[in-house]
Amino acid sequence: MSAVISAETTGLEAPPPRRRGIPGTAVLRQTHGLQRGILIAGLIMIVVFVLVAVLAPVIAPYGFNDDRAHGVIFGTQQAPSAAHWFGTTVGGQDVLARVLFGARTALEVIVLAVALSLLVGVPLGLISGYLGGRLDRVLVLITDALYAFPSLLLAIVVSIMITGGRSTPLGGILAAAISITVVFVPQYFRVVRNAAVAVRHEPYVDSARITGATPTRIMFKHVLPNVSQTIPVLATLNASEAILTLAGLGFLGFGIEPSAAAEWGYDLKKALSDATNGIWWTGMFPGLAIVLVVLGVTLVGESLNDVLNPLLRTRGGGATTADEAEIAGLGPNDSPLDPEIAGLGPNDSPLDPGGGGLDPGGAAPGVAEEPA
């Protein structure tokens, strides 16, 4: 079976040596020109975002839920002024304060959601991919079904399950994070599982088995390091999706209670009727905040993808790495669902020709179909 796999799965059977440490300066050094510029621009945006999130209480002029300071009421829907740089909302809160504190909420949810999905998705993928068998089939079927589901809907359903459709203290940030986690777990599961399937009969895994290592040890010490290259990329790309999902939940009224934390999506919902009346500042600033953060995270994710993704390097040819990165960048998030892989698999080759789900474009560049 291993022969079949290694013959079919170009690229995955020989992962490059594992990089030690956090890919930081090393990544930067591997980039050049425009690519490096993009990476740096993205990093700057992320750093600003994190700083704002951490320092929100210090730099914000007022609390996010304050409608008065020193006994003076701000007034509702006030245009931007010296006292309120971004104006005030329909509820009479300072827009700038809400935007700054919104960064804090967003960061908390991103970190929680990505950490939770890693904690659940990676071990699940490892076990499923390494052990295989019936458990694997069932898990693949379930995660594929969930993966096909519109992610926002799934998040809504989970959010209802956790909060009962009511806002509770537990609701808030944790509920939002868990809702988003459920959306992400299938993605990590797919990536890790497919990679684990590809390496489980590699000689180094076999030799570990022969020396009597326990399955747990093999999975986490031998398989995991060799399947983890794509995880940083996926986590980064997911972080941007997490912000969008959180904002979507908030926009539909399913996010975080407005008095408990500032949330950009909720503010945009409130700003919707303002827009019809020509009041632009209530929606413009939270919206721009979302765009900038998602943009920063996406730029970094794509650059990381370019540098770290092992699938890209093994493929020869003339395209620049940036292009290849983009091919794979489309992967985990946008790739077509491949349930047939799971179902067809006469129990040996769940990785379809060319890594299947990972790159819709790269299946076989050289298909010589007759030009019309």
Next chain:
Amino acid sequence: MAVRILPRSPLLRYLAVRLALIVPTVLILVTVVFFFMRVVGDPITAALGGRLSPDQLAARRTAAGFDRPILNQYLEYLGRLLHGDFGTALTDRRQISEVLVTNGAATLELTFWALIVAFAVGVPLGRLAARYRDRIGDVSIRVFAILVYAAPVFFLGLLLKLLFSSTLGWLPASGRAAPAVALELQHVTPRTNIMIVDAILYGDTGYVFDVLRHAIMPALALGLLTAGVFIRLIRINLLETMRTDYVMAARARGVSEAKVVRKHAFRNALVPIVTVMGMQIAMMLGGAILTETTFEWQGLGYMLTHYLLARDFVAVQGIVTAIAVVVAVTSFLIDIINALVDPRVRY
């Protein structure tokens, strides 16, 4: 190794497996939604708790059968679903199946307009980007593609409203038609609930224009999101195809670069896009929920938000289930098209 119960022809075999997989996919989704939503408790208490006395609540629960074992309810629910019965909304007593048909038509219309925008914007820009790769045109198009991805549809919608509706006053801020027009169009027979079709059937050009004017901003908001994905896909696939031998052969024969892109590379580059279209349907339906809420476009997403806020979980469950089925079936259809178009799919 595989048991030979499947057809020998690779295409038929592929389709058979793919078809067989719809059933578990839909079943899993229905099951997940059902049990997730029931963890909360029974729908009656969720929707009407606080408004009725405990006795009245208990009576309503018993009448609706929500006091029976959850497994019985689940099986019964599945049985009714098989007959197309999605139940009745608790809050406004509408038949969910009727909501699905009436408001589903609105969502279908929105998705249709959005797809037109996505293709009209995505395909030409993707081609341009590939053609002028790594030059200023390419870079700006790619930045545009990332920007439309990074902007939530409701923010894009809000910006459009600010510009075209409140500042310039060119376009109506929300709804599918002016109230008078919508009222008049209710008398069209046969009524499709697809406004543009109804307006054409009604035969009034003014109405058709009114409906079109209402569709512009929602279609842009939802369509641009998808256009961003299309741009990236088309650009990448074109670049991939441009590396192939037959394109090089065409170049060697002296075919002009524009013609190489148009005649030789483009069609083959379209194949993977069909695949991703399947995935886009799910994404578009998610985006449609937000777009419809932004523009008060009374489709499924709008109703879903409405029922969510009313905590009418019977209605929510029905709509979510229906969307799940639509997604599963569409992705099957796309796979069929793909298998027919691209022989590589049927391994």
